[in-house]
Amino acid sequence: MFHVKFINKKSVIYSDLIPEVEHFFTTRETVIRSQEESMQEAIKENLEDICSYLSIDKMKFISPNQTHSDNVRIANNALDSYPNTDALILDNYDQAVYLNFADCTPLILYDKKHNVGAIAHAGWRGTAAQIGPKTFELMQEKYLSQPEDLLVVIGPTIAICCYSVGEDVFNKLNSTINDITPYYTTVYDKIYVDLKGINKQQFIDLGVKRNNIDVCPYCTSCNNDMFFSYRKEQGTTSRHSAILKLKKKTIE
Numbered sequence: 001m002f003h004v005k006f007i008n009k010k011s012v013i014y015s016d017l018i019p020e021v022e023h024f025f026t027t028r029e030t031v032i033r034s035q036e037e038s039m040q041e042a043i044k045e046n047l048e049d050i051c052s053y054l055s056i057d058k059m060k061f062i063s064p065n066q067t068h069s070d071n072v073r074i075a076n077n078a079l080d081s082y083p084n085t086d087a088l089i090l091d092n093y094d095q096a097v098y099l100n101f102a103d104c105t106p107l108i109l110y111d112k113k114h115n116v117g118a119i120a121h122a123g124w125r126g127t128a129a130q131i132g133p134k135t136f137e138l139m140q141e142k143y144l145s146q147p148e149d150l151l152v153v154i155g156p157t158i159a160i161c162c163y164s165v166g167e168d169v170f171n172k173l174n175s176t177i178n179d180i181t182p183y184y185t186t187v188y189d190k191i192y193v194d195l196k197g198i199n200k201q202q203f204i205d206l207g208v209k210r211n212n213i214d215v216c217p218y219c220t221s222c223n224n225d226m227f228f229s230y231r232k233e234q235g236t237t238s239r240h241s242a243i244l245k246l247k248k249k250t251i252e
């Protein structure tokens with residue numbers, strides 16, 4: 001289930017599914033990514049507040065250059081940039097990672113056994129390319145992650161109420177899961193799809209337990225007062241962000 005908490009009196013939302021990691025989604029109040037001149041002062045302040053909340057140096061708070069690709073990389077202290085990257089895996093305690101969204105689906109993955117996490121950016125392109133399962137596959141290869149240990153948090157996204165797609169996009173999404181029936185509807189001649197649901201189903205098809213996936217109820221277009229929507233705002237440069245930092249495991 002999702003909840004609101006406050007960083008310097010400004011809201012972020014988070015899921016109670018993964019208390020083992022520090023994670024949250026920023027809102028309009030806590031924006032850290034926008035090209036709009038009028039927002040730069042707020043961004044500077046929010047970045048400071050968030051870094052201080054996470055107890056992390058600004059230089060260690062990193063974000064890849066997202067391009068709607070299906071490229072997955074591992075955050076590494078030796079690298080300072082991640083070009084053409086739409087999923088970043090985090091296995092160290094020194095860094096925190098964030099990715100930016102305005103309608104696309106944020107996926108936070110966490111392997112509770114190996115204490116490894118990831119954030120992926122799944123718009124329709126990333127969802128069609130199965131970036132969620134691909135991120136998990138790299139975790140499986142590098143850390144021996146297993147589906148039964150995986151927890152998945154699906155963040156605020158444009159929902160089925162507001163997300164119509166063309167037939168070509170629908171067909172690409174349809175080919176990624178066994179049965180798309182619960183995740184689309186047609187209204188007159190338009191097809192509406194549930195991107196959050198399709199991403200959830202991709203993880204279920206991998207063997208992740210239904211109860212280990214938490215889906216945010218918010219639609220970024222309907223709840224445009226809280227979040228940014230590329231569609232509703234006709235190409236805004238502002239983004240809300242998904243943020244992840246690992247906690248050191250206490251000895252049991």
Ligand SMILES: [Zn+2]
Nearest residue numbers: 161162219222
């Ligand atoms: Zn909506």
